[in-house]
Amino acid sequence: MKKYRIQILLGFVFLAGLLITFATVKEPENFSNSSYNSDPKGTKAFYLLLENTNQKVSRFQEKPYYLKGKRGSLLLINPGRSFSKEEAKTIKVWVDAGSTLVYFNDGLLQNKTDNLLSEFNVSVERFSKKPDNPELTPVLFNNEVKRLEAKAPLYFKSGSKGPTLDPVLVLEQNSVMVSFTSGKGTVYLSSAAGLMINSNIERSDNAIFLYNFILDLQGPVYFEEYHNGFESSLDPFTELKRSLSVRLLFLQLLLAGVLFLYQRGRRKRPAVTLDKSGKRSVIEYVISMGNLFMSAKASLLVLNLLRKNFKAEISSYFRKTNILDTGLLDAVKKRAPVKNTRIMYYLTDSNFLQVTNIQLIKYAREMEELKREVKINDRIKNKNR
Template sequence: MRGDIRGWMAIGVIGLAVLAAILIGQQKPDSPEHSTNSDAANGASAVMLYASAMGHPTHQVTGSFEISEANTMLFVFTPTSPYTSEEADATARWVHDGGVIVYASEQGDPELDTALTVNRFARPVPSDSADANGPFLDGVRSVAGGTFALPFGLGARQVAVLRSGGLPIAYEERFGRGLVIALADPLELCNGYLEKADNGRFLADLLGLVPAGAPVVFDEYHHGLTASDITPAAWILTPWGAALLWLIVAIFFGLLLRGRRFGPLVPRPAEASRLDAEWAVAVGELLRRAGARAVTLGVLARASERAVAMQTGLPVEPRERFWQSLWQRAPDIASDLDSAERALYGSEKSEKDLLAAAQRLHGIAYPVSEEGRRRPRQ
C-alpha cells in the first residue's frame, strides 16, 4: 500500500514539474493581445494604472462577461477569444444605454464589429504617426503607433479622430446614449508608446469622456480561455493545450513504466464445441421460422443428389447430365431418388409427409448395409 502511494506521488510530482516547465518556458515579455496584466511594451497595464491615478475605480472582466455599472468606460484590446453573438449584442445594448467603449484591435472581432457597425478596409496604411483632429482631443496633435493599421470605412455618424495618409485609423460615434471609440492600432495606448508623441494626452482625453470617479473596466475575459476556445487544434496550438497534453503523456508513461493494470484480469470463457445435430436443429428451426419451406425442400434434394453423386462417382453439375448418367449407371438408385424427390415436393402442406420424404432421401443418400443394421447398439 505504501509503495502504491509513493508511486502515485512520484507521478504527480513529474506531471507538475512538466507543467511548470512548459508554462515557464512559454512566458515571454510580449503581449500581442495587449493585456492589462502585462508590463511588456505592447501590454496595457499602464492604462489601468493611469485610470486609477486619475481617480477612476478600475477592475477587470474575468470569469464571466458581465458589465452592469452605468456611466462606465470599457476598454477592449484585441480579443483573442472570439465574442459570441450574444456577448456582442449585450455589449452593443450596454453602449446604447449610456456606456463608453474604447475598442482597440488590429483585426477586430467579427461579432463585435457587426454589433458596433465597425467597417474595416483590407489595405493597410502606416500608423507610426497619425494626425489628430477629433473634437475632444485637447492638446493632441499627433499620435505614434506601430507600423501599419487597417483603416476604417466611416459611416454617416462616425467622425474620424486620427488619420494616417488621409484615411481614418480611429473614430468616434454616438451610439444611442453612449459612445464608441474605435482604434485600428492598439499600440497607441500601450505601455511602450505612451511617452511617444501625444499618446499620454490622448489616453487622458479618452478617460475624460466619462465623469470623474466613473468606473473604468477592462475586458480580460476575451484574453483567456472560454468555451469557444476548446477545439481540437487548441490542444496543440495553445499553451494550456500543450501543457495538458504533456501532463497526460507524463501520466501515461508513468503508469506504463509501473506496469499497473486498470483492473483485474478477466479470464476468457472456454468455447464449448457443439454437436452436428445441434447445428442441424438450429438451421432447421431458422428455416421454419422464416417460412422458407421451398428453400428447405431444395436444400434437402440437392444434398441428397450430392451424396448420391459421391457414391456413384458422378459429377453433380450440370444437373441434367448428372441425372442422365445416373439413369444409365444405377437405374435403381435413380428411380428411388426420383421417387423420393417427387414425394418430397409433394409434401408441402404436411409436416408428417415431409419428415417421411426426408427420411427416405436420407436412406438413399446414406445407405446402411445389412451388416450395419444387424450390429447391436452399444
C-alpha cells in the first residue's frame, strides 16, 4: 500500500508540474528597451519579418562561437549586451574569412570602448564643430547624443593601421552608413537602428534602402537569439527549455525512469507480482512501462500545445494588419531577391509591420474592392430574401 501512496503522490506532483508549466510559460512583456513591448515591434518584429521572407535565417546560441566554420551575414541591430574581447575576436576572424557583418547601434557614444569596434581598429569620435561638408565625411549623429551634447556630431575614426572607411549613404537625422573591408569580408556600421525600428518611416527613402540592403544580404543571415527576450516569439521551444517549470517536468520524467529501473532490478519482489513460475508478473512491466510512456507522452503533448499556442499568437499579429487576408505576406515570401526592388518595410507604434510596394498596394486595393463587392452582394441577397 505504501508503494501506491508514493505513486499517487508522484502523480499529483506531475500534474502540478503541468499546471505550473501552463501558468508560467508565456510571452515576456514590457522589455527594458523602449522599442520592445508585448507586441512584436522594433528589432523583434524586424527579425520576425526577416524570417517570413525567402531569406535563410539562423539564430546563434548566446555566444558567437556558434559561427565558427560557417559563412554568411551577421546582423546586429542594437545588440542587448556588449561583446567580450574573446567574442569580438571570434567575430573578426569570422568576417576575415569572407563573411559580412552589419552592425547598427544607437548607443555608440555611451559605449566608446566597444570591443567589437576596437577589434576592427575603429573608434567613435566627436567633432568639436559640425563639418562643412558632412556628405563627404563619415559623420555619425545619434539622436540621444544630439540632445545631450548640443548637436555635437560623432564620426567613425580608423586607427593608424586600421581600415579605410567608405561612406555608403547619408541618412536622415544626419546619420551615415559606412563600410570597410576586413580580410576577405565586409563590415557595415551605422547608428541608423533607431531610424529603422523606432519611428514611422513610411516616406523614408533611406529606410527603404536600409531594409532592401538587409534583405539582399548574402545568406544565411545570422542574428543573436537571446536578444532582450524576443526569442520566446521566434523559438518558443528554446524558451520552454529555459523555463524552471519545464526543467522540473523533465526531472520528474527522469525520476520516473529511475524508479522503473529500480523496480525492475529489485531482488526482493512482493508476492503479488509473482506468477506461478515464480517470475515477476508481466502485468507489472506493462503498468510500469505504461506509466513511463504516458508521462513522456503528456510532457511532449504539453510542449507541442505551448509551441502551437506561440505560433498562433504570432499569426494573430500578422492578421492584425490584414497581411494574411490581402495575400501580402505570401507575396513577401515569394519575392525574388532582386536588388533595388523598392519593396519597403516599415514599423510603426500602432502596427506590427506594413509591407508596401506599387504592385502589392494595387493588389491589396483590388482585394479590398472585391471584399466590398461581396458585402454589397450579400446585403442585396439578404434584402431580396
